[in-house]
Amino acid sequence: MDKNRVIIFDTTLRDGEQSPGASMNLEEKVRIALALEEMGVDVIEAGFPIASNGDFEAVEAVARAVKTSVICGLARATKGDIERCAEAVKPAGRGRIHTFLSTSPLHMKYKLQMEPEKVLEKISESVAYARNLTDDVEWSAEDGSRTEHDFLCTCVEAAIKAGARTINIPDTVGYAIPDEYAALIAMLFNRVPNIDKAIISVHCHNDLGLAVANSLAAVGKGARQIECTINGLGERAGNAAMEEIVMALRTRPDLLPYKSGVKTENITRASRLVSTITGFVVQPNKAIVGKNAFAHESGIHQDGVLKHAQTYEIMTPESVGLNRSSLVMGKHSGRAAFKAKLKDLGYELGDNAVEDAFTRFKDLADRKKDVFDEDIVALVDDAVVRG
């Protein structure tokens, strides 16, 4: 594989579903998985098969339906979890078992109540067990970003030795900042002797709003798999948003010379599908997929965009699957935008009529925050009726 190719691992159906209130049924999960496959996502984490029969059946159904992407299931470091996961992903053309164990002092002491030596032993055992059931095993150091460095190196080395092909270093609680997280990944490349035998993956949560920045910083230090979700869905403040990651790679090849295989033109469709199915409304000013992401309200911006789109747009709406940027009419809109809007709406008015309509539009905009297309149609039609 091209050394600058970044594997996109989507976990909308697993970590995304862990957003309180975002559960999806089997048929909905299959629809989302097919949209992800069509988009060119490399790995789809379809669920946590041991969690419930419903989860198991959904992972199995996704594994049957999807033909090209790798289908992954999550498993704790126990034989029961790993076997159930192997069974669920079995119908997939390419199945992956993703097993994990916490490695930070806090998690080992309070959550696992296990000594580090025992944790290390369980890592080797669970990865080797999973490797007996499939070739494609990923191991995650849960709370990896808060793990003591010497111990993290030892754990990663052991997981690779036991057969893990992908090593994931999650920022489970979204605590890291970009320089620190990048340094952690660089440290692993410098210190773990067999690191080149595995793909290093990142899985960043967004508690400080840094999930995408952390993921991209880690890619700069050699990570080649990014775990992410559509619309940034996920536990608490969510995961790194896939649409932001792939559009950053597409928009800034000068500073981010890495490629994903995602067809960015499918982004808007996938975002709307996930939002409709989960009932999670995308905030209007959300990067890439928010309703205002390509909307221009101020007169100066509207005038600029009408003269040359790049004045205020760093990517085209078409590149994310939108037809065109929208001019949102409001009190800051100028004559040029108003004329363009009239043209869009199918009106061809003489100069006096445009002037008259523009004056009445400005009066309306003073009273009403957003002036919708229907308002403009109403005010122009009203003028025509009044003669």
Ligand code: KIV
């Ligand atoms: O955030 C996390 O650490 C996880 C792991 C299970 C990969 O979701």
Ligand code: ZN
């Ligand atoms: Zn997570």
